[in-house]
Amino acid sequence: MGVHATKVVLLAAIAISFIVSLFQSQINPYFLQIIIYIGINIILATSLNLINGYAGQFSLGHAGFMALGGYTGAVVSTTLGATPGGSSAVIILPLALVLGGIVAALAGLLVGIPSLRLRGDYLAITTLGFGEIIRVVIQNLDFLGGARGFTGIPKLTNFFWVFSVVSITVFVISNLVNSSYGKGFLAVRDDEIAAQAMGINTTKYKVVAFVTGAFFAGVAGGLYAHFVSYINPQQFSFIRSIEIVVMVIVGGMGNTPGVIIAAALLTILPEALRPIAEYRMVIYSLSLVIIMITRPQGLFGRELSLRSLLGRLRKQAMPV
Amino acid sequence: MNSAPGNILELKACGINFGGLTAVSALEVAIGRRDLLGMIGPNGAGKTTVFNMITGVYQPTKGSVLFDGRNIVGLKPYQIAGLGIGRTFQNIRLFPSLTVYENIQVSLVKTLRHGFSHSTLQLPRFHEEERAVRASIVELLEIFNLTHVMNERATSLPYGDQRRTEIVRALATKPQLLLLDEPAAGMNATEKVELMRLIRLVKERFDIAILLIEHDMKVVMxxxxxxxxxxxxxxxxxxxxxxxxNNLSVIEAYLGEQAA
Structure with missing residues (x-):
């Protein structure tokens, strides 16, 4: 593996997403929907993993960031009058996604500030409250449709956009945590006092984690809004946040490949269980209980990771 | 405030109260740039509190702490570490989920010139700098014979190696003053001899001042x-x-009045 291997992987992933999207109409719409949801959940879970898993700041507000991104994106694309299939969509959707991400990142900055003083359960409750505030505020804003929801969002999201963003998210977050700079997040999580004594500005790292995580959650919200074309505040309640937290915990806190797999599995599982109708959620919940009893560190823990595998390969190719 | 040019650290009339309790009072300490100074005292004498005042974990309620002639009272611990004070902890505080290599990597974060954007986008300078980081970590590990365990989880090492790793981690911050809090605690006789050799090596090789808290008289003396x-x-x-x-008041403090 050369030094630019991750960039090659990123470009390849985006190219593959593009090629697959050409055949999108051939895919059964029901399966396509699940695949899109898997992608969106991977973005949400890997970005939350930066905050919860790597930086160790237990956040329950991810749905709030997602809502901000979703609504901002919806406002942008409806104002600019994008139409599905139109050539303007190629510019308008990325613009809507990025602006949604920025608004969410600003909110991440806001919620990052209390995180400087709080930790553990207290932080979890504060972020949960923050997410709910966002939802309730949106519910009372008439120009966003209030509780009725926001309708008529152009359906611009397709396989290409979702999986390009998935690739970018994974690329950015893996590069970040694998870099020397990113070791600061792990130090903050492991021992704040020791981290400070080694010259780590723990405050800055926590805020960077929140802002970066929130940005990608906002982008995921934008993708979601432009896929379902109708959003309402109830879709972004704290239940949604908890679903994302569950993906992170099941995958293994601070294990990006594990979290990606868990996000996919936990998106598929409720759908796969549809044939058993009313027992569906019982089985779903039960499997979570069993996973947590048998694998409290998550399905993949912190050890079994692509990172150590890649690290080994890299060392063989590049002796010190 | 002026300090003698030869002193890296000066505590002037330094004191701290916790509520009604005076933990340290009117302390005067001067450490030269190449000093190896020991600090001893019975349990609860306030030795670790002094370390915490110097490193900004506690704020002194009285007096000043001059590092290289500059008053550092009020600065955050990471800023003080950035100025050039490295430390170890009485109860080893290595980062438990990180390897020996990564533990030391954390200390080099403050020396990085390229942060978030270079790391996430992997711009060309990023790779250059990462190579430099790797080289300096390996160099440090070689000096202290820790290369063979560099990919081991730091907290899985034998106790003596953990202490050693913690010293290396503090040195990696490129300090001008190194504070060691009971480095010999929990070590056996052989490890203590090895530790003394190591501390001398650190002082000579890195040309820094060392302030050492220690209970083991053989090591201190x-x-x-x-x-x-x-x-x-x-x-x-x-x-x-x-x-x-042979100081009477020292013997008294350690053994009681009658012994003196």
Missing amino acids: GICERIIVLDYGIKIAEGPPEAIR
């Missing part, structure tokens, strides 16, 4: 040029090892 004795937060003696050994 063996390597320190000068020793400060604290009792109930007050400095009761200061001088070369032989003088401290």
Whole structure:
């Protein structure tokens, strides 16, 4: 593996997403929907993993960031009058996604500030409250449709956009945590006092984690809004946040490949269980209980990771 | 505030109260740029509190702390570490989920010139800098014979190696002053001899000042040029090892009045 291997992987992933999207109409719409949801959940879970898993700041507000991104994106694309299939969509959707991400990142900055003083359960409750505030505020804003929801969002999201963003998210977050700079997040999580004594500005790292995580959650919200074309505040309640937290915990806190797999599995599982109708959620919940009893560190823990595998390969190719 | 040019650290009338309790009072300490100074005292004498005042974990309620002539009272611990004070902890505080290599990597974060954007986008300078980081970590590990365990989880190492790793981690911050909090605690006789050799090596090779808290008299007397004795937060003696050994108030503090 050369030094630019991750960039090659990123470009390849985006190219593959593009090629697959050409055949999108051939895919059964029901399966396509699940695949899109898997992608969106991977973005949400890997970005939350930066905050919860790597930086160790237990956040329950991810749905709030997602809502901000979703609504901002919806406002942008409806104002600019994008139409599905139109050539303007190629510019308008990325613009809507990025602006949604920025608004969410600003909110991440806001919620990052209390995180400087709080930790553990207290932080979890504060972020949960923050997410709910966002939802309730949106519910009372008439120009966003209030509780009725926001309708008529152009359906611009397709396989290409979702999986390009998935690739970018994974690329950015893996590069970040694998870099020397990113070791600061792990130090903050492991021992704040020791981290400070080694010259780590723990405050800055926590805020960077929140802002970066929130940005990608906002982008995921934008993708979601432009896929379902109708959003309402109830879709972004704290239940949604908890679903994302569950993906992170099941995958293994601070294990990006594990979290990606868990996000996919936990998106598929409720759908796969549809044939058993009313027992569906019982089985779903039960499997979570069993996973947590048998694998409290998550399905993949912190050890079994692509990172150590890649690290080994890299060392063989590049002796010190 | 002026300080003698030869001193890297000066505590001037430094004191701290916790509620009604005076933990340290009117402490005067001066450490030269190449000093190896020991600090001893019975349990609860305030030795670790002094470390915490110097490193900004606690804010002194009285007096000032001059590092390289500059008052550092009020600065955050990471800023003080950035200025050039490295430390180890009484109860080893290595980052438990990180390897030996990564533990040391954390100390080099403050020296990085390229942060978030370079790391996430992997711009060309990023790779250059990462190679430099790797080289300096490996170099440090080689000096301290830790290369063979560099990919082991730091907290899985034997106790003595953990202490050593913690010293290397502090050195990686490129300090001008190194504070060691009971480095010999929990070590056996062989490890202690090895530790003394290591501390001398650090001092000579890195050309820095060292302030050492230690309970083990053999270690303190063996390597320190000068020793400060604290009792109930007050400095009761200061001088070369032989003088401290025979100092009446020191013997009294350790063994009681009758013994003296």
